[in-house]
Amino acid sequence: MRFADLAAAYDRLEATKSRLEMRHRLADLLRPLRGDELAIVLYLSQGLLRPEYEGVELGVADSLARRAVALATGGEDAAIARAAKASGDLGRTAQELLERRRATTGARPLEVGEVYEAMRAIAAASGEGSQDVKVQRLAGLLERASPLEGRFLVRFVLGTLRVGVREMTILDALNEAFADGAKPSRAAIEEAFNLSSDLGLVATTLAGGGVAALATIGLEVGRPVRPMLAEREPTLEAVLARMGGRAALEFKYDGLRVQAHVPRDGPVRLFSRRLEEIGAQFPELGPELARAVRRPPAIVEGECVPLDLDTGEIQPFQDVARRRGRKHDLDRVAEEIPVCLFLFDVLLDGGTAVYGEDFPSRRARLERLVRPTERVRLAEQKVVDSPDVAKEFLDEAIAGGGEGVMAKSLKEGSAYRAGARGYWWIKYKRDYTVGLSDSIDGVVVGAFHGRGRRAGRFGAFLLAVYDPGRDRFESFTKVGSGFDDAALAEMPKRLARWASDDPPASVDTGVAPDRWFRPGVVLEVRGAELTVSPVHRAALGRVRAGAGLALRFPRFTGRYRDDKGPTEATTSAELLEMYRRQVRQAAPEEPDAPAET
Ligand code: AMP
Numbered sequence: 001m002r003f004a005d006l007a008a009a010y011d012r013l014e015a016t017k018s019r020l021e022m023r024h025r026l027a028d029l030l031r032p033l034r035g036d037e038l039a040i041v042l043y044l045s046q047g048l049l050r051p052e053y054e055g056v057e058l059g060v061a062d063s064l065a066r067r068a069v070a071l072a073t074g075g076e077d078a079a080i081a082r083a084a085k086a087s088g089d090l091g092r093t094a095q096e097l098l099e100r101r102r103a104t105t106g107a108r109p110l111e112v113g114e115v116y117e118a119m120r121a122i123a124a125a126s127g128e129g130s131q132d133v134k135v136q137r138l139a140g141l142l143e144r145a146s147p148l149e150g151r152f153l154v155r156f157v158l159g160t161l162r163v164g165v166r167e168m169t170i171l172d173a174l175n176e177a178f179a180d181g182a183k184p185s186r187a188a189i190e191e192a193f194n195l196s197s198d199l200g201l202v203a204t205t206l207a208g209g210g211v212a213a214l215a216t217i218g219l220e221v222g223r224p225v226r227p228m229l230a231e232r233e234p235t236l237e238a239v240l241a242r243m244g245g246r247a248a249l250e251f252k253y254d255g256l257r258v259q260a261h262v263p264r265d266g267p268v269r270l271f272s273r274r275l276e277e278i279g280a281q282f283p284e285l286g287p288e289l290a291r292a293v294r295r296p297p298a299i300v301e302g303e304c305v306p307l308d309l310d311t312g313e314i315q316p317f318q319d320v321a322r323r324r325g326r327k328h329d330l331d332r333v334a335e336e337i338p339v340c341l342f343l344f345d346v347l348l349d350g351g352t353a354v355y356g357e358d359f360p361s362r363r364a365r366l367e368r369l370v371r372p373t374e375r376v377r378l379a380e381q382k383v384v385d386s387p388d389v390a391k392e393f394l395d396e397a398i399a400g401g402g403e404g405v406m407a408k409s410l411k412e413g414s415a416y417r418a419g420a421r422g423y424w425w426i427k428y429k430r431d432y433t434v435g436l437s438d439s440i441d442g443v444v445v446g447a448f449h450g451r452g453r454r455a456g457r458f459g460a461f462l463l464a465v466y467d468p469g470r471d472r473f474e475s476f477t478k479v480g481s482g483f484d485d486a487a488l489a490e491m492p493k494r495l496a497r498w499a500s501d502d503p504p505a506s507v508d509t510g511v512a513p514d515r516w517f518r519p520g521v522v523l524e525v526r527g528a529e530l531t532v533s534p535v536h537r538a539a540l541g542r543v544r545a546g547a548g549l550a551l552r553f554p555r556f557t558g559r560y561r562d563d564k565g566p567t568e569a570t571t572s573a574e575l576l577e578m579y580r581r582q583v584r585q586a587a588p589e590e591p592d593a594p595a596e597t
Helices: 003-014 020-032 035-045 061-073 077-087 091-098 112-124 130-144 147-158 167-180 182-195 198-215 236-242 284-293 317-323 330-336 358-370 386-399 485-498 573-586
Strands: 229-230 247-252 257-263 270-271 298-306 341-348 376-378 381-384 404-408 423-428 440-449 458-467 471-481 515-517 520-528 528-534 548-552 557-559
Touching: 003 035, 003 112, 003 147, 003 404, 020 035, 020 167, 035 112, 061 077, 061 091, 061 130, 061 147, 061 229, 061 257, 077 091, 091 147, 112 147, 130 147, 147 358, 167 182, 167 198, 182 198, 182 229, 236 386, 236 404, 236 423, 247 358, 247 423, 257 284, 257 341, 270 284, 270 458, 284 341, 284 376, 298 317, 298 358, 317 330, 341 358, 381 386, 386 404, 440 471, 440 485, 458 485, 458 573, 471 520, 485 557, 528 573, 548 573
Parallel strands: 229 423, 341 376, 471 548
Antiparallel strands: 247 381, 247 404, 257 270, 257 298, 298 341, 404 423, 440 458, 440 515, 440 520, 458 471, 520 557, 528 548
16 A cells, blocks of 8 residues: 555544544555555554553654654754644654655655555664664655655654544444444454454455354453443442342452563463553562462462551552652662552463353352462452442451452353443542641551661661550551651661560551661641551450551651650551541541441
């Protein structure tokens, strides 16, 4: 195909407002194409060189494109910059300049395949001298381009193609061009896309063998599946009613969704919800997954959350967000912000595609497939059939660091529906609308060795409240945030005289710090909310049997309460009162806020 024909088609598409008309035009463009050329035209039309998940980027900045335009048209860089600024579109500017240029006689017309190869070369050029290579390749194309072709070449490299064809429109057009245009064909095309995330593959398969051939597109390790999504309901009663009175509830972890592809040999690959490859940002997860998954090849899904390895407590989502998109110091950050992947689904099990099986069968497979490790675990789950039990589980989920629960249908038809949002999964979050306004004065009873940047000194401290009735210091949180370098240097000095080789008799905690301290130093902290906790002992058993109260997401305010002795710190009773106030405040907005038991 001539690139001029593609540019003309883009020109028409750009002028089209109606989605229906756009579909017809796109179908006309695609109908004569087959094989590689069809795939290439699809990628290019979306402004891509490869399916989006491969993350191939052109790496062409404005200035670079301007240099290429200058080279090809004999224009002057500064003048081009001014014109582009005025028009807001370097593509248009290039087009105008090419119109004024003397017609190039005898230049070979550009072919789509050749433009594509040049674009791949531009994308691949990296390192020293690569900028010049990119400019030369682009200028080479522009020299042979018509003004209209020039406009789209420039826009393409800048990532501003704007012909406006969305994935859904492309699926419609494929149906029109290569199938009967009816609904069942459309559904089959969409399903193939959801499973493969590759429009080029779907189109060439369809054009080559019709709708029936789409069934050959299966799962492939290394090619992400578009994730299944959840609906929401306002109450747990409504959630259960939707699911026929019975459902599997899981903790809803607040982190990053991860789809892990575990091959038989070679490195594990991780994809985000948006199908970006994110394995490099979590270097510790790949090897751990390779150990945890008993039968590769496999594709499993889970939520990645920061986890405090000492207390087993889930940490704020912002921590994992800090690891996302990082390019440097990845190992150090991995040490500093350890994460855990809580797996909740399996799509490929020992090479067998199981996404079509109902959820109970997939969960059973997941349990057999995965041998849990420190950082790869299964999502907490319970099958419930009454709102009361569901509420209890919600409580547990919040206490365990979840942001709510995810209900999963157990009914027939509860297959993994790639790329679809539906009532097979329903999320229910309990958003506390109130933060904890009071600060808490906590007594330092332990310390933890720092990791990463804080290696070689204490990185966090175990704090307790005081129970005058028992004359005990009961732990309620581990705090590491809010200490600047000066504070971190200061803490060992303040603590030195309180150091203790053994757990002090007056301290009550389920956590094992690296160093113990007798109660002496008091710090002021604030946090997001109080929850029940299996490891902390403040007000033990007062809210729930066997559980204490814990402060989530604590932060040192910077204030040492030297004015307070340890027995003048916040008491367990005060903490319990703060918890009750918080539950009462949350109640009016939240019909499902837990009743205290
Ligand atoms: P939302 O992003 O609020 O629409 O909620 C859906 C997201 O919850 C999913 O995409 C996952 O990232 C996340 N999630 C956390 N825990 C679970 C779970 N147990 N099952 C499914 N998704 C979960």
